[in-house]
Amino acid sequence: TEPVISVRDLRVWYGSERGPVRAVDGVTFDLRPGETLGLVGESGCGKSTLGRGVLGLLPRGAKLAGEVNYEGRNLVTASPKAIQRLRGPDLGLIFQEPLTRLNPLLRISDQFEETLRTHEPGLSKQDIRHRSIEVLRAMGIPPTRYRAYPHEFSGGMRQRIMIALALVLRPSFVVADEPTTALDVLVEAQIIGILGDLRRNFDTSLLFITHNLGIVAEACDRVAVMYAGRIVEQGPVTEVFARPQHPYTRELLRSTISLSTTGLHYIPGAPPDLIEPPSGCRFHPRCPSAMRVCPEQFPEQVEVGPQRVECWLHGPDELVPEGGREPLV
Numbered sequence: 001t002e003p004v005i006s007v008r009d010l011r012v013w014y015g016s017e018r019g020p021v022r023a024v025d026g027v028t029f030d031l032r033p034g035e036t037l038g039l040v041g042e043s044g045c046g047k048s049t050l051g052r053g054v055l056g057l058l059p060r061g062a063k064l065a066g067e068v069n070y071e072g073r074n075l076v077t078a079s080p081k082a083i084q085r086l087r088g089p090d091l092g093l094i095f096q097e098p099l100t101r102l103n104p105l106l107r108i109s110d111q112f113e114e115t116l117r118t119h120e121p122g123l124s125k126q127d128i129r130h131r132s133i134e135v136l137r138a139m140g141i142p143p144t145r146y147r148a149y150p151h152e153f154s155g156g157m158r159q160r161i162m163i164a165l166a167l168v169l170r171p172s173f174v175v176a177d178e179p180t181t182a183l184d185v186l187v188e189a190q191i192i193g194i195l196g197d198l199r200r201n202f203d204t205s206l207l208f209i210t211h212n213l214g215i216v217a218e219a220c221d222r223v224a225v226m227y228a229g230r231i232v233e234q235g236p237v238t239e240v241f242a243r244p245q246h247p248y249t250r251e252l253l254r255s256t257i258s259l260s261t262t263g264l265h266y267i268p269g270a271p272p273d274l275i276e277p278p279s280g281c282r283f284h285p286r287c288p289s290a291m292r293v294c295p296e297q298f299p300e301q302v303e304v305g306p307q308r309v310e311c312w313l314h315g316p317d318e319l320v321p322e323g324g325r326e327p328l329v
């Protein structure tokens with residue numbers, strides 16, 4: 001099947017006093033209908049910027065280059081108006097911080113009605129009610145509260161209502177950025193449940209940004225591991241977790257496993273600098289397998305089984321200079 005979203009060499013950068021911050025620096029991936037891609041990596045590696053960049057939701061001053069192909073057009077070069085039209089019915093989002101607020105003066109029922117009427121004018125009053133209550137129920141809001149006002153709910157419930165409001169339009173592509181950190185465990189389960197329903201019923205594709213590898217194992221089909229603005233490894237979750245091919249993926253998995261057993265295993269060294277990233281492979285200052293070639297040359301992306309990996313351990317051999325495989329000291 002054709003991908004829903006196909007991202008090619010996406011770059012996002014913005015200015016700072018020390019120079020341009022290259023938060024996303026040449027990212028390529030596809031997302032197929034109904035597929036969930038987990039995006040993982042330490043804080044500050046560019047995950048959130050990538051999620052926003054894909055939807056054209058960057059702060060003012062940020063620059064974007066490359067391709068985000070959706071239904072035959074490149075969203076990177078599309079007009080803000082065209083993207084605005086797609087947002088909601090086609091492109092959905094769930095962020096740590098909601099981008100819009102509930103209108104305090106309107107009943108929840110009115111806000112759902114307004115949203116659905118704007119994007120699906122043909123719906124009957126009964127359909128609207130049915131659709132809204134269904135998605136609210138999935139988020140743990142009982143139908144009896146449908147006509148309540150926002151102030152009658154707790155903060156956590158309002159957040160769930162916001163999510164329901166984004167999902168009632170049944171978008172074909174959703175970016176969820178760490179819904180797990182801001183919300184409690186129950187909400188997390190609800191979100192995963194409701195997104196599972198959307199996938200089954202409407203083939204919704206999801207980019208799931210998190211640092212919780214347990215959730216990725218449970219809820220995602222594929223995983224992309226990000227480091228210093230690059231995706232250094234991607235592939236089916238089961239394969240990547242069973243046989244990680246990039247040293248950074250191995251360290252990341254180790255740090256998660258030790259969290260639940262013997263306390264934290266920190267990945268040694270400083271997290272990546274996105275203004276002046278290390279030369280060659282950006283992970284080389286922290287990599288336990290670093291070789292002479294690593295700081296000298298940027299690694300090629302190669303296929304290793306079902307994975308795509310950016311690391312000199314996997315070649316290609318003809319590009320590694322004489323002595324390049326000696327350990328880096």
Ligand code: SF4
Nearest residue numbers: 281284287294311312
């Ligand atoms: Fe480590 Fe070299 Fe692979 Fe980078 S390219 S991850 S430094 S072995």
Ligand code: MG
Nearest residue numbers: 044047048178
């Ligand atoms: Mg983030």
